[in-house]
Amino acid sequence: MKIAVGAGSVASLVLAGVLVAVLGATWLMIRRLQAAQRRAAGESEQAREWAQAQTAQLRGELDRREERLAEELRRVRALEEETAGRAAELARERAVVRELEAGRRAALERVAGLSAESARAELVREAEAEARREAAVSVREIERTAKAEADGRAREIIAGAIQRLASEQTAETVVSVFRLPGEDMKGRIIGREGRNIRAFEAVTGVNLIVDDTPESVQLSCFDPVRRETARLTLETLVADGRIHPVRIEEVHERSRAEVERLCVRAGEDALLAARVGEMAPELVRLLGTLRYRTSYGQNVLGHLVESAHIGGMMADELGVDAALVRRAALLHDIGKALTHEVEGSHAAIGAELARRHGESSEVVHAIEAHHGEVDPKTVEAVLTQAADACSGGRPGARREAVETYVRRLERLEEIAAAHDGVSKVFAMQAGREVRVMVQPEVVDDLRAQVIAREVAKRVAQELTYPGQIRITVVRESRVTAVAR
Known part of the structure; x- marks a missing residue:
């Protein structure tokens, strides 16, 4: 019985302990909840205060922006009023201008x-x-x-x-006088009853002139290649000493073959010197024959090579096809190799020759236009003209007889003096410039220009000259007053 009572008390005590524990936990939870509510209330108050502060700040910013907008609006209205006033003023001024214009x-x-x-x-x-x-x-x-x-x-x-350009100032001319080792050689050249000299002239086609000039004879022929062949023939005969008709024919054949070889070699050397590519063999041979031809004392082949160099350098400066210009400049006087055989100008002959041997149309046109017989239509043709003029007109390139030079100067002055109002004419700078002095009271500025063009045109039509001639018309007016 005591044991039962004791067990019930223990259960009661346990139950009481459990209740106390539950009540304690419940009270602790209530306290924590109350503390959490107090903290939440504090945080809400802080959030409310922060929100109120932000709202006040935003309201202040909005107020400031409204004030700025109001200021800008007042300024715009002022500008509109000013613009309206100016428009009204401009309208009034326009009305005044219209009235004045009316x-x-x-x-x-x-x-x-x-x-x-x-x-x-x-x-x-x-x-x-x-x-x-x-x-x-x-x-x-x-x-x-x-x-x-x-x-x-x-x-x-x-x-x-x-x-x-590095070139000689004077060019060598074709030799026409042959020096003999002794005076007795003239008799051997003439031969018995003149048979040797007759055979020599018949075989070579060159006139052999034996005169009183000591220890020399002259070779005369219009064909320079034929004259050079005769010179080599005579040189071999004189060196050998055996001179008779059969020997003359044998030596002439060998000399002709030698000259042909020299012509081809000269043509090939010219191609290399001018940096020009391959060319028809006949053109190369004809080019080499110009080695024995001169123009105003200037060797024609040297002139062609020099023109090719000048034309190529000018083409490089201008960005034009330099190879084409060098080729055209090298061939522009090729017709001079046949002028003694074919009628016509050397420009036309050379153009036909180049066309027949497969040269391009640009080269053919540059050849036929280099003397103005045909108007140049390409830049290459103009550069060929310029290269020809530079090579032939530079100082020391050509020479001419004194009589021809004097006649040309006299004719220059006569052409210029033939115009009305011309008072004096002076040919200057070796005939490369003509100064024409005109009377200012008779010739005005426009008439002076007309005189210059007419004189230049007549000079180009009537005279033959290397390079170019400048015509300068001088009209001077002087007014003098004396202060007393």
């Missing part, structure tokens, strides 16, 4: 007796005339500037090309 138009109509349409047409004509005058002045200034720049560039290119 008054001027009415005054013009009263004074000139013209209607408004007629006056308007007159004003248009005056404006057109003024515009034409201004345009003419502008065009003249542009032309003057372009010409000055073009002349300067052309001089620079030509001077650079000539400066870079």
